[in-house]
Amino acid sequence: MKNRDEIAQALAASGYIADADLATAIALMQMLRRPLLLEGEAGVGKTEVAKALATAHATELIRLQCYEGLDQSSALYEWNYQRQLLAIQAHRGSDSIEDQVFSEKYLLERPLLAAIRRSQAPVLLIDEIDRADDEFEAFLLELLSDFQVSIPELGTIPAVTIPHVVLTSNGTRELSDALRRRCLYHYVDYPDVDRETRIIMARVTGASPSLSLQIARMVEGVRKEELRKVPGVAETLDWAAALVGLDVSNLHDAPETVHETLICLLKTHEDRARVTPEVTQRLLGKVA
Amino acid sequence: MSCCGSSPGYDDLNEVSRLVSVRLAAFLRTLRDAGFRVGLAEGQDAATLMASGYAARPGLLRGAFKHLFSARKSDWDKFDGLFDAFWLGKRVRSRSRTIGSAPGASNPSLKSLQDKTAEQGGNQSVTDQLPSSDDAPEGHSGEGRMEGASRADNFAEVDFRKLSDPDQIAQAHEAAAQLARAMRTRLTRRDLARRRGYRLDLRRTIHRNISHGGVPISLVKRQRKDKPLRLVVLLDASGSMSMYTSVFLRFIHGVLDQFREAEAFLFHTRLAHVSDAMKERDAGRALDRLSIMAQGAGGGTKIGESLQTFNRWHAARVIHSRSCVMIVSDGYETGDAALLDREMAALHRRCRRIVWLNPMMAWEGYKPEARGIKAALPHVDLYAPANSLQSLRALEPYLAKL
Numbered sequence: 233m234k235n236r237d238e239i240a241q242a243l244a245a246s247g248y249i250a251d252a253d254l255a256t257a258i259a260l261m262q263m264l265r266r267p268l269l270l271e272g273e274a275g276v277g278k279t280e281v282a283k284a285l286a287t288a289h290a291t292e293l294i295r296l297q298c299y300e301g302l303d304q305s306s307a308l309y310e311w312n313y314q315r316q317l318l319a320i321q322a323h324r325g326s327d328s329i330e331d332q333v334f335s336e337k338y339l340l341e342r343p344l345l346a347a348i349r350r351s352q353a354p355v356l357l358i359d360e361i362d363r364a365d366d367e368f369e370a371f372l373l374e375l376l377s378d379f380q381v382s383i384p385e386l387g388t389i390p391a392v393t394i395p396h397v398v399l400t401s402n403g404t405r406e407l408s409d410a411l412r413r414r415c416l417y418h419y420v421d422y423p424d425v426d427r428e429t430r431i432i433m434a435r436v437t438g439a440s441p442s443l444s445l446q447i448a449r450m451v452e453g454v455r456k457e458e459l460r461k462v463p464g465v466a467e468t469l470d471w472a473a474a475l476v477g478l479d480v481s482n483l484h485d486a487p488e489t490v491h492e493t494l495i496c497l498l499k500t501h502e503d504r505a506r507v508t509p510e511v512t513q514r515l516l517g518k519v520a
Numbered sequence: 521m522s523c524c525g526s527s528p529g530y531d532d533l534n535e536v537s538r539l540v541s542v543r544l545a546a547f548l549r550t551l552r553d554a555g556f557r558v559g560l561a562e563g564q565d566a567a568t569l570m571a572s573g574y575a576a577r578p579g580l581l582r583g584a585f586k587h588l589f590s591a592r593k594s595d596w597d598k599f600d601g602l603f604d605a606f607w608l609g610k611r612v613r614s615r616s617r618t619i620g621s622a623p624g625a626s627n628p629s630l631k632s633l634q635d636k637t638a639e640q641g642g643n644q645s646v647t648d649q650l651p652s653s654d655d656a657p658e659g660h661s662g663e664g665r666m667e668g669a670s671r672a673d674n675f676a677e678v679d680f681r682k683l684s685d686p687d688q689i690a691q692a693h694e695a696a697a698q699l700a701r702a703m704r705t706r707l708t709r710r711d712l713a714r715r716r717g718y719r720l721d722l723r724r725t726i727h728r729n730i731s732h733g734g735v736p737i738s739l740v741k742r743q744r745k746d747k748p749l750r751l752v753v754l755l756d757a758s759g760s761m762s763m764y765t766s767v768f769l770r771f772i773h774g775v776l777d778q779f780r781e782a783e784a785f786l787f788h789t790r791l792a793h794v795s796d797a798m799k800e801r802d803a804g805r806a807l808d809r810l811s812i813m814a815q816g817a818g819g820g821t822k823i824g825e826s827l828q829t830f831n832r833w834h835a836a837r838v839i840h841s842r843s844c845v846m847i848v849s850d851g852y853e854t855g856d857a858a859l860l861d862r863e864m865a866a867l868h869r870r871c872r873r874i875v876w877l878n879p880m881m882a883w884e885g886y887k888p889e890a891r892g893i894k895a896a897l898p899h900v901d902l903y904a905p906a907n908s909l910q911s912l913r914a915l916e917p918y919l920a921k922l
Contacts, residue, residue: 256583264565313722320734403836409557412591419596
């Protein structure tokens with residue numbers, strides 16, 4: 233995959249409808265060997281990019297989900313303490329036991345170590361990096377620039393292959409400038425009507441082009457309402473699947489069903505109360 | 521690039537690439553002026569891109585540069601305009617990163633705000649009464665020895681409005697800064713005191729017990745990672761607050777300097793994020809920089825709209841579960857009170873505590889009648905006066921308990 237069109241096609245084949253901007257970003261990612269940082273609201277499909285990229289490259293996806301308090305031992309490697317203890321007990325008195333317990337056999341690979349030891353470069357997805365803390369971010373930065381890991385008992389492990397790194401962030405914490413500069417940046421926005429229509433057609437079996445367009449327009453209208461939780465693409469797909477399952481082929485034919493199934497899009501009590509049947513009617517009126 | 525000329529072509533090519541790199545360097549400078557953080561590595565990558573055929577297609581180059589040079593949403597939004605302006609032959613003037621000025625608003629700089637305080641500019645309907653010092657909020661007496669705040673004692677209870685002598689104002693500023701420092705020391709010490717290991721650290725336990733043949737006799741506990749308390753200050757810089765603005769700015773400057781994690785915003789009819797400007801080491805310079813942002817003072821206060829902006833664009837980034845939001849305002853809302861109610865509710869759902877400091881509260885006979893304050897109060901955890909150093913100091917034990 234070299235140029236933008238090839239990339240966009242390969243992603244589409246794996247079920248992700250990318251815009252030209254994102255295809256450019258992925259082309260650059262391969263050319264400049266930089267990680268790609270995806271920012272955007274929850275539910276716009278940031279994680280899906282990494283999954284589709286792995287499918288397009290026909291390679292493994294290794295995912296590291298970040299959370300507060302994530303440390304090296306859960307992200308990089310850990311010794312298998314129980315096995316080490318057992319081995320020490322079993323070989324009591326032998327001198328060589330110390331060398332043995334710190335060998336590959338007792339090493340547990342965690343996502344980051346796994347990602348640099350594959351023979352075919354995997355896609356490494358570091359999900360929600362903003363949830364991890366500053367110390368972890370600094371450590372990650374070091375790994376992303378050297379691509380080698382030092383394990384005191386084993387020595388330095390260089391990368392067998394350089395993974396394709398995708399980071400996602402929801403902006404719950406300001407990331408460091410150093411990390412941002414290291415990465416290519418792409419802001420993932422809610423898809424426009426045209427792209428969302430194509431996403432629905434690609435992902436929901438049985439959704440006709442006309443129904444997909446109506447759903448995309450309706451969702452666009454819902455997103456413009458003052459909501460606490462703006463529905464993402466995943467919610468759109470749920471709703472489309474529900475409508476197809478209920479045999480709705482035209483939204484105007486079944487306004488009650490449309491209103492009732494809006495629970496797929498509205499995820500809080502307040503939002504549900506805000507979108508009254510009248511609001512649904514008004515939004516339907518704008519859908520051709 | 522193909523070279524279809526004869527012998528002089530080689531020199532021409534060199535000249536072209538030299539011109540391109542000069543132009544590129546100028547573009548990087550433009551980006552830096554516009555607040556982009558562009559390093560050497562990005563410059564080299566940009567040169568690589570230009571040499572690899574991207575240069576021939578401006579549309580493609582723009583997209584590529586956008587991914588390369590942007591680092592955050594604000595960069596992303598600005599980039600296209602900057603690129604077009606530069607590469608289409610129009611030089612861009614460097615833009616400051618503050619918010620544009622409100623048209624037609626008089627702009628008393630903060631320096632002159634301080635002078636005005638001295639003159640007691642009487643364009644406000646201020647009831648001139650002595651503040652009663654026993655109006656401190658329930659359960660918050662300023663007990664406890666405050667390190668380093670002793671100089672503040674002389675006029676700890678004097679209303680900031682009453683400070684007329686420039687020396688006294690300078691002292692008030694100094695005291696406010698000291699107070700911020702003292703708060704920092706106390707809070708961090710408490711934070712440390714609360715840290716207790718509570719989970720077994722297996723890795724270190726094994727290492728510790730190698731001498732016992734691996735039998736875990738002495739255990740090592742894992743230290744709990746404590747989130748530092750984060751203070752987010754929203755300061756009302758409207759005309760009705762001008763008597764207090766400068767002292768509070770000084771206090772915020774101290775807080776930002778001393779707290780591990782603090783953010784500051786200024787609002788009147790709009791919201792401005794001022795943490796960067798406030799991080800100037802020199803307080804005077806910080807206040808000068810803020811004078812630009814204090815434009816619009818006197819043009820009414822739209823607390824609801826400002827909070828809406830805050831919730832929409834900043835809250836996710838600056839607020840975590842151990843955050844305390846401190847709003848300093850007299851609550852005179854000239855905008856929509858219902859909006860303020862809604863936005864306060866949204867803010868309250870996000871953070872640990874909302875403290876509302878109202879300088880007028882300590883005035884005799886003051887009742888929270890203003891529409892804004894009425895709408896906001898149901899969502900406030902602590903509503904306290906903030907018209908003197910004494911009242912600021914009374915907050916410290918409360919903040920430490922967050």
